[in-house]
Amino acid sequence: MESETVTNWEPKILAFLCNWCSYAGADLAGTSRIQYPPNIRVIRVPCSGRINPLFILKALQGGMDGVLVSGCHPGDCHFLSGNYIGRRKSATLKRFLEYLGVEENRVQFSWVSAAEGVKFSQVIQEVTEDVKKLGPLRNFVKK
Amino acid sequence: MIQEKLREKAKELLSKKEVDLIIGFSEWTLPLRTTPVFIRTPEGTESLAWNSFCENNLATYLHKFGRFKVGIVVKGCDARSVVALSLEKRFPNHRPLLIGVPCQRMVDRKKVKKAVKGEILQAVEQGDLLVVKGEDFEVTLKRDDFLYSVCRSCTHRTPNQADFLIGDPVEEFPLDEAHPDVSEFEGKTPEERWGSFEKEISRCIRCYACREACPMCYCTECFVDSTRPKWIEKSLSPSDLAFYHIVRAYHQTGRCSGCGACERACPMDIRLTHLTQKLNQEVKDLYGFETGIQPEVPPPLSTFHPEDEQGFIK
Numbered sequence: 001m002e003s004e005t006v007t008n009w010e011p012k013i014l015a016f017l018c019n020w021c022s023y024a025g026a027d028l029a030g031t032s033r034i035q036y037p038p039n040i041r042v043i044r045v046p047c048s049g050r051i052n053p054l055f056i057l058k059a060l061q062g063g064m065d066g067v068l069v070s071g072c073h074p075g076d077c078h079f080l081s082g083n084y085i086g087r088r089k090s091a092t093l094k095r096f097l098e099y100l101g102v103e104e105n106r107v108q109f110s111w112v113s114a115a116e117g118v119k120f121s122q123v124i125q126e127v128t129e130d131v132k133k134l135g136p137l138r139n140f141v142k143k
Numbered sequence: 144m145i146q147e148k149l150r151e152k153a154k155e156l157l158s159k160k161e162v163d164l165i166i167g168f169s170e171w172t173l174p175l176r177t178t179p180v181f182i183r184t185p186e187g188t189e190s191l192a193w194n195s196f197c198e199n200n201l202a203t204y205l206h207k208f209g210r211f212k213v214g215i216v217v218k219g220c221d222a223r224s225v226v227a228l229s230l231e232k233r234f235p236n237h238r239p240l241l242i243g244v245p246c247q248r249m250v251d252r253k254k255v256k257k258a259v260k261g262e263i264l265q266a267v268e269q270g271d272l273l274v275v276k277g278e279d280f281e282v283t284l285k286r287d288d289f290l291y292s293v294c295r296s297c298t299h300r301t302p303n304q305a306d307f308l309i310g311d312p313v314e315e316f317p318l319d320e321a322h323p324d325v326s327e328f329e330g331k332t333p334e335e336r337w338g339s340f341e342k343e344i345s346r347c348i349r350c351y352a353c354r355e356a357c358p359m360c361y362c363t364e365c366f367v368d369s370t371r372p373k374w375i376e377k378s379l380s381p382s383d384l385a386f387y388h389i390v391r392a393y394h395q396t397g398r399c400s401g402c403g404a405c406e407r408a409c410p411m412d413i414r415l416t417h418l419t420q421k422l423n424q425e426v427k428d429l430y431g432f433e434t435g436i437q438p439e440v441p442p443p444l445s446t447f448h449p450e451d452e453q454g455f456i457k
């Protein structure tokens with residue numbers, strides 16, 4: 001563990017972005033040339049309500065150090081209630097993982113609209129910082 | 144007494160053809176145990192039993208008898224499972240008739256076995272006492288010292304939504320604070336919690352008895368069996384074991400009645416109930432929901448409220 005110095009280790013973070021908001025927010029950040037850390041790998045989903053908790057677990061098991069799920073703000077979901085349903089799944093899964101000893105910041109959630117390029121970049125910065133502090137995921141990952 | 148009334152009611156329902164089938168408990172060859180029975184004739188009801196070893200959650204069997212009109216003997220927890228299943232529209236043809244017995248809390252036979260030396264050949268209940276006999280011993284134990292821990296913290300012993308209640312409702316009070324094992328687990332550091340979780344499930348042989356025993360695990364294809372997508376390898380690696388146990392428990396969110404059937408079914412004595420009890424606590428805390436209490440309230444993960452907790456979202 002010691003040999004892996006903090007300086008050369010970069011976390012891998014999987015970001016599930018809703019097509020109708022956060023994905024477009026990421027696009028806006030890109031076209032506006034707003035910088036954000038290159039640690040995220042993006043998977044576009046039709047709605048944050050599409051997230052099956054198994055996706056999140058599978059990402060962690062497969063070697064991701066952190067997972068972010070980002071969807072439309074409350075009231076703005078393209079499918080009206082997908083993000084509300086997703087919110088309950090997220091809240092319960094998050095608490096359950098913490099109960100089992102998975103650190104609080106490994107799995108994070110955000111609302112980012114298509115107009116929020118700046119917020120998108122901030123969220124990615126924050127999540128990357130948080131996961132960096134935690135270090136590589138060692139417990140659950142399949143060796 | 145309860146047993147006689149139970150037989151009478153079952154007999155009446157079968158004679159009047161109000162049900163095709165009664166699912167209940169019967170004594171069988173082993174002491175400290177009962178076996179599920181499936182009775183189709185009025186005479187058959189003589190085999191029905193009621194005692195402190197009626198621990199199974201019989202709601203598990205309902206899935207096999209969807210075409211029939213079923214009468215089922217239920218305790219508090221079993222009734223809650225039936226209510227939860229009914230909310231999930233599992234009974235499109237006939238909702239089962241619930242023959243509820245207010246529960247005296249069930250005896251954990253493993254605890255009894257530990258308390259005596261030698262093989263137990265006979266066990267008889269006498270009021271609050273349990274007389275246990277073997278080849279060369281006979282001991283009298285206090286029944287209440289040998290209860291299942293889920294039963295000790297149970298606060299819903301009188302079956303909810305029962306069509307018939309055999310005996311009087313009991314006063315609802317827990318013997319122990321709610322889920323002492325959850326609070327104990329929570330007292331550890333995150334690192335210790337994962338360590339203890341991983342250690343506990345390291346004995347798991349992936350027999351899936353915990354899944355089979357649970358009335359809420361009725362999917363025709365479980366995520367562990369799915370090959371497209373393949374969620375999980377058929378291995379005993381610590382990671383796959385954790386994956387199985389996290390998801391089995393998480394799939395019970397807002398659905399588990401806390402009956403403890405999963406843990407009792409486990410041949411490796413793995414502590415499982417605290418996982419779903421924790422989730423039960425979460426949905427109660429977040430959404431004020433308790434499984435199988437209100438027959439009209441949709442399961443918490445199938446609905447929402449615009450004002451739901453979202454402090455954790457950036």
Ligand code: SF4
Pocket residue numbers: 198218219220221246247248249291293294295297298299300301401402
């Ligand atoms: S959990 Fe409650 S209702 Fe169920 S067997 Fe135990 S005491 Fe009885």
Ligand code: SF4
Pocket residue numbers: 200224356357358359395398399400401402403404405406416419
């Ligand atoms: S998860 Fe266990 S305690 Fe919960 S309903 Fe299923 S068998 Fe009962």
Ligand code: SF4
Pocket residue numbers: 346347348349350351352353354408409410411412413415
């Ligand atoms: S019953 Fe026990 S050994 Fe079998 S799969 Fe469940 S936890 Fe594992």
Ligand code: FES
Pocket residue numbers: 018019020021046047048049071072076077078079080082083
């Ligand atoms: S469409 Fe974006 S969260 Fe539902």
